[in-house]
Amino acid sequence: MRDVHKDQQLRHTPYSIRCDRRMKWHSEDEICITTWRKRKPPERKMRQNTQDGYTRNWFKVTIPNGIKYDKSWLMNSIQSHCSAPFTPVDFHYIQNRACFFIQDASTASVLKDVSYKICDDENRKICIFVNHSTAPYSVKNKLKPSQMEMLKLTMNKRYNVSQQALDLQNLRFDPDLMGRDIDIILNRRNCMAATLKIIERNFPELLSLNLCNNKLYQLDGLSDIIEKAPKVKTLNLSKNKLESAWELGKVKGLKLEELWLEGNPLCSTFSDQSAYVSAIRDCFPKLLRLDGRELSAPMIVDIDSSEIMKPCKENFTGSETLKHLVLQFLQQYYSIYDSGDRQGLLGAYHDEACFSLAIPFDAEDSAPNSLRKYFEDSRNMKTLKDPYLKGELLRHTKRDIVDSLSALPKTQHDLSSILVDMWCQTKWMLCFSVNGVFKEVEGQSQGSVLAFTRTFIATPGSSFSLCIVNDELFVRDASPQETQSAFSIPVSTLSSSSEPSLSQEQQEMVQAFSAQSGMKLEWSQKCLQDNEWNYTRAGQVFTMLQVRSGNQLTPGAPCPCS
Amino acid sequence: SFIQHCYQLFDKDRTQLGAIYIDASCLTWEGQQFQGKAATVEKLSSLPFQKIQYSLTAQDHQPTPHSCIISMVVDPIMGFHHMFLLKNTSDAWVCTNDAFRLALHNFG
Numbered sequence: 001m002r003d004v005h006k007d008q009q010l011r012h013t014p015y016s017i018r019c020d021r022r023m024k025w026h027s028e029d030e031i032c033i034t035t036w037r038k039r040k041p042p043e044r045k046m047r048q049n050t051q052d053g054y055t056r057n058w059f060k061v062t063i064p065n066g067i068k069y070d071k072s073w074l075m076n077s078i079q080s081h082c083s084a085p086f087t088p089v090d091f092h093y094i095q096n097r098a099c100f101f102i103q104d105a106s107t108a109s110v111l112k113d114v115s116y117k118i119c120d121d122e123n124r125k126i127c128i129f130v131n132h133s134t135a136p137y138s139v140k141n142k143l144k145p146s147q148m149e150m151l152k153l154t155m156n157k158r159y160n161v162s163q164q165a166l167d168l169q170n171l172r173f174d175p176d177l178m179g180r181d182i183d184i185i186l187n188r189r190n191c192m193a194a195t196l197k198i199i200e201r202n203f204p205e206l207l208s209l210n211l212c213n214n215k216l217y218q219l220d221g222l223s224d225i226i227e228k229a230p231k232v233k234t235l236n237l238s239k240n241k242l243e244s245a246w247e248l249g250k251v252k253g254l255k256l257e258e259l260w261l262e263g264n265p266l267c268s269t270f271s272d273q274s275a276y277v278s279a280i281r282d283c284f285p286k287l288l289r290l291d292g293r294e295l296s297a298p299m300i301v302d303i304d305s306s307e308i309m310k311p312c313k314e315n316f317t318g319s320e321t322l323k324h325l326v327l328q329f330l331q332q333y334y335s336i337y338d339s340g341d342r343q344g345l346l347g348a349y350h351d352e353a354c355f356s357l358a359i360p361f362d363a364e365d366s367a368p369n370s371l372r373k374y375f376e377d378s379r380n381m382k383t384l385k386d387p388y389l390k391g392e393l394l395r396h397t398k399r400d401i402v403d404s405l406s407a408l409p410k411t412q413h414d415l416s417s418i419l420v421d422m423w424c425q426t427k428w429m430l431c432f433s434v435n436g437v438f439k440e441v442e443g444q445s446q447g448s449v450l451a452f453t454r455t456f457i458a459t460p461g462s463s464f465s466l467c468i469v470n471d472e473l474f475v476r477d478a479s480p481q482e483t484q485s486a487f488s489i490p491v492s493t494l495s496s497s498s499e500p501s502l503s504q505e506q507q508e509m510v511q512a513f514s515a516q517s518g519m520k521l522e523w524s525q526k527c528l529q530d531n532e533w534n535y536t537r538a539g540q541v542f543t544m545l546q547v548r549s550g551n552q553l554t555p556g557a558p559c560p561c562s
Numbered sequence: 563s564f565i566q567h568c569y570q571l572f573d574k575d576r577t578q579l580g581a582i583y584i585d586a587s588c589l590t591w592e593g594q595q596f597q598g599k600a601a602t603v604e605k606l607s608s609l610p611f612q613k614i615q616y617s618l619t620a621q622d623h624q625p626t627p628h629s630c631i632i633s634m635v636v637d638p639i640m641g642f643h644h645m646f647l648l649k650n651t652s653d654a655w656v657c658t659n660d661a662f663r664l665a666l667h668n669f670g
Binding site for chain 1: 626658
């Protein structure tokens, strides 16, 4: 029966049968209530007291699968169900379980009752086990007052008042502490707890903490820093022994702006720099500098979740600003896409972006097929069995993408008839789909109208308003209906949502221009607008383009001045 | 794979579709948004068509940041276009977002 006290080791098995009544349980998350009442507590208590020499009882609280919950959420939820506040000691994780210790029997029974009362966001009840235990490590091995005093003096020396920075690099080997009956190994819970206690008392407004070179292989102990020194913005954990970025999750309550991690094994677990940066940023969204390097501006799109909840008849859902952002982006994107030179799109794509194209299955066999040109690039999984080709046709990196886009036939998209679906918005990315039609403007199938659905996943961008990370294009023949309704609205009305009404002078210019050039009024207006109402210049541009294209410009045709 | 599983479920027992969605999932059906697992399953279960003859003519997938996969499926016979964003959580794939557009008249 002693094995229950071999805690802090992996052997702790809350479910092992000590109860008189065996409770059926299906999985860790479901009904498991230990009925330790049926055991013989009084005897046990007495034995425990004499064993430890402590007059107070310690209890170990275990939450199976506790690892998947955010620590502060979990503790706050438990606390909110307790009538009296309690102080968890030595919170840590063993495999999937979250564990901590508490001190007295009344708290223990309150906590036991909280079991199965808290629901997580998957609507599963969280169960909580409470068992007798020896005192936690950090209590058993608490630093003596003399040691605490030594540590405090040493820390004071290492504190920079003006910068509110504490440098605890290589603390163990500090000359003041060496050879003096004190061994500050920060990996040990008692040492870390003592250090944090001193920080809490003496430097609660701490802004920067340097824990470089302390052989830290886990951050369980450090997680209390979130309560003790919540203002810390700079944390240096370089040259330690952290094996996985998951450890950082234990301190993610800190609103870090600068973090140093180089020299930890975890750094080499990432395939490349950007994977590393994005994993760290996941933990600390407000991070500005990592390992001394400035990071590009973080995106915080605060989308009111209530807006997403509203079912909407429109094509768009989401905030107005996002709507504008996407429309503006699409206008910019397609104006370059349709311009004949798609190299300008390099700025729209992320370095590591992916693009692929697919066309429907049966279209591949029929001849004369307007989609044939797309077939070569089509990455339809249904037809593509060759795994090598599959890899090839997924265009990766913005250079490859723009090159392959440039090889596709020249197009003109009808932006006035597009349907945009915004179907995913998170704080770092936006997913939206564009459904519409476009015309081929050169080559064999000139004039044929094709329909497309293009899905983009994008993050905020610099030269374009969005930076595309994924681009999936599906092209098919347009139905007769679609062909008819497409392009019925002249392009100039696209930007006419808030067109300022023309002045008298401008109206006269339009009339004159139209008469002189033979173009329709709308096109004349556009031409003049594009040339900032400089009549002469508009005329020159018009004539020049006429000559260049070698075509007779027919009235009503799109203005070449754009 | 996942897609076959998903459509099989759709055919047999739509209430079981809950397994591939999570509470944070969001479905966009023909422009309308349905937030959460319950709403999604409800909407999918309430669709009028019963068994569907699938002849998926196009499928495409791409990896996205944060180890998700974006998938696209098209079926001209039923006339739909379905996009999914799949995320791998604890060794199971769940669908965090999807968008569905019926395009019954769009295939010439």
